[in-house]
Amino acid sequence: VARTASRPLAAGDISTFQSLVFLGGQLSLALCVLLCLNYYSIILGAASLSLVVTYPLMKRITYWPQLVLGLTFNWGALLGWSAIRGSCEWSVCLPLYFAGVMWTLVYDTIYAHQDKRDDIMIGVKSTALQFKEDTKQWLSGFSLAMLLSLCVAGVNCNQTFPYYSAVAAVGAHLAHQIYTLDIDKPEDCWKKFASNRTVGILLFTGIVLGNL
Secondary structure: OHHHOOOHHHHOOOOHHHHHHHHHHHHHHHHHHHHOOOHHHHHHHHOOHHHHHHHHHHHHOOOOHHHHHHHHHOOHHHHHHHHHHOOOOHHHHHHHHHHHHHHHHHHHHHHHHHHHHHHHHHOOOOHHHHHHHHHHHHHHHHHHHHHHHHHHHHHHOOOOHHHHHHHHHHHHHHHHHHHHOOOOOHHHHHHHHHOHHHHHHHHHHHHHHHHO
């Protein structure tokens, strides 16, 4: 699409073979990291490979590639816990994982609205094309599910007031983000997408202060 035409592979700055070599190097380094973890985490990490391999194909198959991205991208919610504890506390990890998936659906749907005109022309699918003018309603539902899941995860691991304050701040941020979003202006979609870094900062701060 027009927005990504200057990226190295699309622009022809590197060859397909060079990109595969680079990918192989990244995967090798990732494997080295994984093998440093406990056996439970190694198996759990390896289990994500099917998602990693299939995600890039999803835009050709389904209007919900953002959901597959969420399932893939948030695997760290499970792996991070098991790397420290040796196993997953599912009452905490699953709500946290689900919250991450919902968050991904929010920000990546916004992101996808940047390219919807090109996507229609080339036959690529996305939640942006699926939701169309109903996007804000869907984003609101995903955000509510995310916030409820974060609360469930917090209750199940005995989080304290700073954590819930951060979750409330995240809710306010998402509400403003969705309310002011203009899905027909790519520059505004990028701005709203990028503002999700604030969501991460708020949650991280709430977790740290809550545990202190």
